[in-house]
Amino acid sequence: MDYILQQSLNALQLGSIYALIALGYTMVYGILTMINFAHGDLFMVGAFFCFIVATFLKLSFIPTLLISMIGVALLGVAIERVAYRPLRQAPRVSAVITALGVGILLESVMLVIFPYPQSVPTLLPNITWTIGGVTISLLQVIIICLSIGLMLLLDFIVRRTMVGMAMRAISWDKVIVPLMGVPLNLIISVTFALGTSLGAAAGVMYSQAFPVIDPYMGVLIGWKAFISAVVGGIGNIRGAMIGGFILGAVEIMVVAFFPSTYRDFVAFTLLLVLLIFRPYGILGQPRPQKV
């Protein structure tokens, strides 16, 4: 029982990181119907920002988190401005390929700057509590609480504020809504800033939990987060959160009861089966096709 509880806690930790990254995918998809394949690499850049700030400026956890979120948000907005905006009218797939290119570019630039894996200094005191046989560390508490807090904040922004209303309106219709006075480019930039800063937060927390980082760390995690966004129903913000937690739970449970090398295999097979029975994800709505 204790073992299961302990593993559930780990699942919650991994799932909240996946969910944070998945939110970035799903927000950009919801507003531009475009898969931002560079998002996993922005997560990696977030982890490297954490490494740089913690190593060279020696700041504590909160300033490091904020600086890396702001820095990656600026980077995300710049990428949208330079690489994606000119392609908004182009065929969808060329924007996707551009995103793939941007992702590889980020990896390569980081590889040039940091050719070897780096180890991130720990920013949080190593405090653990033991409650009835379950060990909880301060880091786990912070990761889970911070992620859920950020998700609630995002949910609030999207559902209760003017900016969120504009975002939802633009994802509904990109022709009429700008005519009503909604600044299209500004709202898209805000969406990118929000989504990428959540990815950076995930990167900082991930680099605290698993302190050795390298430029290719974002590839697999990014794709997995993308899968969780799709499982939840891509374009749906609450779906992305659910999908992230499901993927985290499945992975940790596989590791808990099977040899750990089966992790990817079982996780992806389950997701495939889920997609066969619910092709539009858990919360996604099937869109009627018109001829």
Add this chain to the structure above:
Amino acid sequence: MTNQSATPHTWRDRISAGWEAIVSRRWLLTVLLVIGFALSFLIPRFGLINPYVQLVMMYVGINIILATSLNLVNGFMGEFSVGHAGFMAVGAYVSALLSMRVIPANLAAWLFPLSILAGGAAAALIGLIVAVPSFRTRGDYLAIVTLAFNMIVKSVIENIDAIGGPRGIPGIPKLTTMPWVFGCMVLAVWMMRNLVYSNFGRGVLSIREDEIASDLMSVNTRQVKLIGFMVSSFFAGVAGALFAHLLQFISPRVFDILKSTDILIMVYLGGIGSIAGSILGATIFTILLEVLRPLGYFRFVLMPLLLIFLMLYRPRGIMGLREFRWFIPGYELFASKVWREKREVSDAPAS
């Protein structure tokens, strides 16, 4: 502006006239193929080119097979498959195991085509499994299915200890030679071209333009998708078999998502829906990566930059839905010529 350009026979005119003369003589293709085939025997035999360049040429050939086969699904059928390296892995492992463990060593060189075919066939069978979800979903969801497929293949191989697990298979006999690569490449391109311009190929194109409408026009979309995926994965398997016997070492790490991304880049660099584009894209990508090798890590910065700028200024890739004239069947060229003339006649003002 020089004096020369004022005269009607500028160098530009001359080049385009020369190009026209080359393109309009289709028998040149046969001649070039025969010369190429002869060269592919002669070069390794007499060591005309240094071995490193020979190796790069063979990689170009393998990448052309990969790019054309992916173009069938992504370019002509309009799906978005991102796990092509998975099929390649299946082909590579099946053929490598065949020629190392099943076929006796003294016969391996003679039965090499058998192991290539077996690799292709195994990949085609697996392709069937991926094709089935494509009946219900497409676009991003199909991308997930193929992506997950790639990861599953990699993870399955890592978990079977009998085939080396994560360590891979070292010491595969080096059976891939230049004639084999050239022959397989020509066969792959030729079959793909015939497929695209056949009745079946029209069905493939109609799925890209509009799946529901083509269903209504009595195209059997399920059958077309099934065969399309099978053919595409068959050639990926063939390429994988050649690749395994050229590199002499395969491991699951070789066939991960980064490899799939490379193939995707080749296809979209060359241009979707164009066989000539895939050939061009694979050639440019492979050669550029080798030429830029002295730059070290910076070449990995340069390649994606190139891709981004290409997409910004030519979103459809180099060829982009156009086709080299040699690959278009004669009757189709004739039909489009007649159609153009008729339009000119009807558009002309009645004076």
